[in-house]
Amino acid sequence: MSESPTNTVEKAVDKKTTEQKFIELRELTSPKDWNAIPHLKELAASFLEKDKALSDRILVRVNNLNKAKENRREGERERERELKRERGQEIEGRRGAEKLSVAAESFSKIQSNRSKISELKAKAKEKGKQQLKTSLFWFVALPVLLFSFYQIVIASERYESRAKLIVQQPDGMATMDASMALLSGFGVSVPGASDAELAKAYIYSKDMLDYLLTELNIDQHYTNGNVDYFSRLESQYSQEDLYDFYRKMVNVEIDEKSLVILISAQAFAPEFSQKLTETISQRAEWYINKVGNDLAESQLAFIRGEHIRVEEKLLTAKHNLLFFQDKHSLLDPEAEGLAIQQIAYTLEAQIAERQSALNALTTIMSEKAPQVVALNNEIQAIEKQLLKERSRLSNNQIGLTDPNGIPQVRDLSVGAILAKYAELKIGLELALQAFTSSQISLEKARIEAYRKLKYLVVVETPTLPEDNAFPKVTYNITLFTLLLLMLFGIGRLVLATIKELK
Structure with a gap:
């Protein structure tokens, strides 16, 4: 075992x-x-x-x-x-x-x-x-x-209206003289592509859509029950749905070379498509003009304020000078001073002449002789007048001043009057120079603002379509058929490959 x-x-x-x-x-x-x-x-x-x-x-x-x-x-x-x-x-x-x-x-x-x-x-x-x-x-x-x-049979016809616009700037050289053109230093400026893009952005904006809703009630047109279901806007739409549908119905293109703006608007009626394109063009023109005017006004506001302030200073200087002249009843204080000085020189010459005559008489006459007494009285009268004239040239009495700083005196000396007059005159000249410079600056600012103004010019008015542009029946059916045939062929190849692998 x-x-x-x-x-x-x-x-x-x-x-x-x-x-x-x-x-x-x-x-x-x-x-x-x-x-x-x-x-x-x-x-x-x-x-x-x-x-x-x-x-x-x-x-x-x-x-x-x-x-x-x-x-x-x-x-x-x-x-x-x-x-x-x-x-x-x-x-x-x-x-x-x-x-x-x-x-x-x-x-x-x-x-x-x-x-x-x-x-x-x-x-x-x-x-x-x-x-x-x-x-x-x-x-x-x-x-x-x-x-x-x-x-x-079913698809609703859509009509397309077109309009062409372009943003232009005014020719500043044609509206001013040669000196101001040289002063401003510019010629004709060409608007850039940014202006056309600005107009395009505003046309696609929500503000434009709100304006069209207010003016044309485009939501009622696009939700019309007579239009087929796949072409119209749903009646229970949201703001986003309406905006997306608006972007599909309105197209804006910009030519890169000429910067011409092409606006195309679709609607289910030819008249409404034309009205829609016309309203968009007018609103875009208003917007471009408003932007240009706002920029110009903002640029001119500060310059105008400064110019008004300088102008007020000039008016104040003129008022002070006129008040001073009226106060002293003087047209030209300098001429007045020369006249008083000339009078004093004349009186001194007369005194000298009379004194010579008196000396000659006293040699042959007594002091109480009528001719000697008369000549002495004449000399005393002339000397008294000379003292008065000299006191007018050198008097230093100054009275009170008015609210504008003008001296209020009764017997102001000619020297003081000349000094005050020269001060007021210099102030007036400085104010006038400042006003002239401000006027030139204001004109330059106005020209600069003018050259920045932009206008939306209509190249082609909105068209009234006679035939519908959409749907493109032949093109759509052909494209749809080719796509189905391509997908069908791909599916057959996939199925044949799967059978061979099995």
């Missing part, structure tokens, strides 16, 4: 080398079990944890047994083939005649199979054509027919 693998393992586990352990294990195992492959596999599994090397050696024994078993089987197969070859040679003669009959039968079967295959191919080809026709009808022909029916 063969020993169990467990007992065998316990007896062989104490040996030292793997080969010695393997030899002792062979001696401890019966020949039947030693040649039994299942028993050796169980034995190798039992040694796997305790002695891996011995387990591997047992598995080598198992492999050798398997190879020997396979060699025996191969020998048996070779002997069987030899026997079959000998038997075949014996029956080869008998099968010769049978082969001829079998070949004839096979040829007839092949011909029959070929005809059947041809019939199957024809049926498959016919079925493929039928499937292709069916697919084309459902996925191409029917959608194209429905879309064509919508485009021709």
Whole structure:
């Protein structure tokens, strides 16, 4: 009776080398079990944890047994083939005649199979054509027919009105003389693309949409129930929906070379499309003019304020000078001073003349002589007048001043009058120079503001369309058909690829 693998393992586990352990294990195992492959596999599994090397050696024994078993089987197969070859040679003669009959039968079967295959191919080809026709009808022909029916019968006509505008600036050289043109230092300026872009941005703005809602009630026109569902705006719309629909109906383009602004507006009636384009053009013109005027006014406001202040100073200086002249009843104080001085010089000359005559008389007459007394009285009168005239030139009495700072005196000296007059005159001249400079600055600012003014000029008035521009039936149907055919072809290629991969 063969020993169990467990007992065998316990007896062989104490040996030292793997080969010695393997030899002792062979001696401890019966020949039947030693040649039994299942028993050796169980034995190798039992040694796997305790002695891996011995387990591997047992598995080598198992492999050798398997190879020997396979060699025996191969020998048996070779002997069987030899026997079959000998038997075949014996029956080869008998099968010769049978082969001829079998070949004839096979040829007839092949011909029959070929005809059947041809019939199957024809049926498959016919079925493929039928499937292709069916697919084309459902996925191409029917959608194209429905879309064509919508485009021709149902779709509402949309009319498009166009207008052309351009932003221009005035020719400043044509509105001023040569000196002011040189002073301002400019010629004709050409508006840039930013002005056209500004007009375009305002046309697309929410402010323009609000203005059109107020003036034309465009929401009622675009939500008209007589228009087909896919072309009109929904009755329960939001502000965003209305704005998006407005952007679809109104288009603004700018020519890069000429900067001409092309406005195109669509509507479901030709008159309304023309009115819409006209209203947009007028409102855009108002906006461009308003922007230019606001810029000009803001630029001129400060200069005008300064000019008014300088003008008030000039008027004050003139008023002070006139008040001073009226107060002293003097037209020209300088001439008045020269006249008084000339009188004094004349009186001194008369005194000298009379004194010479008096000296001559006293040599021949007594002091009480009537002629001497008369001449003395005349000399005293002239000296008194001379003192009065000199006091007018050098009197320093100054009275009170009025609210404007003008001296209020009764006997103001000529020197003081000349000094005050010169001060007032210099103040007037300075105020006049400041006024002149301010006037030039104001004129330059006005010209500069004028050159910055911009006007929206209508190049082409809004047109009244006679034929509808949309929908473009032929173009839409052709494009829709081509797209469906392209998608259908791609789908067929995908399906054919999937079938081949299967």
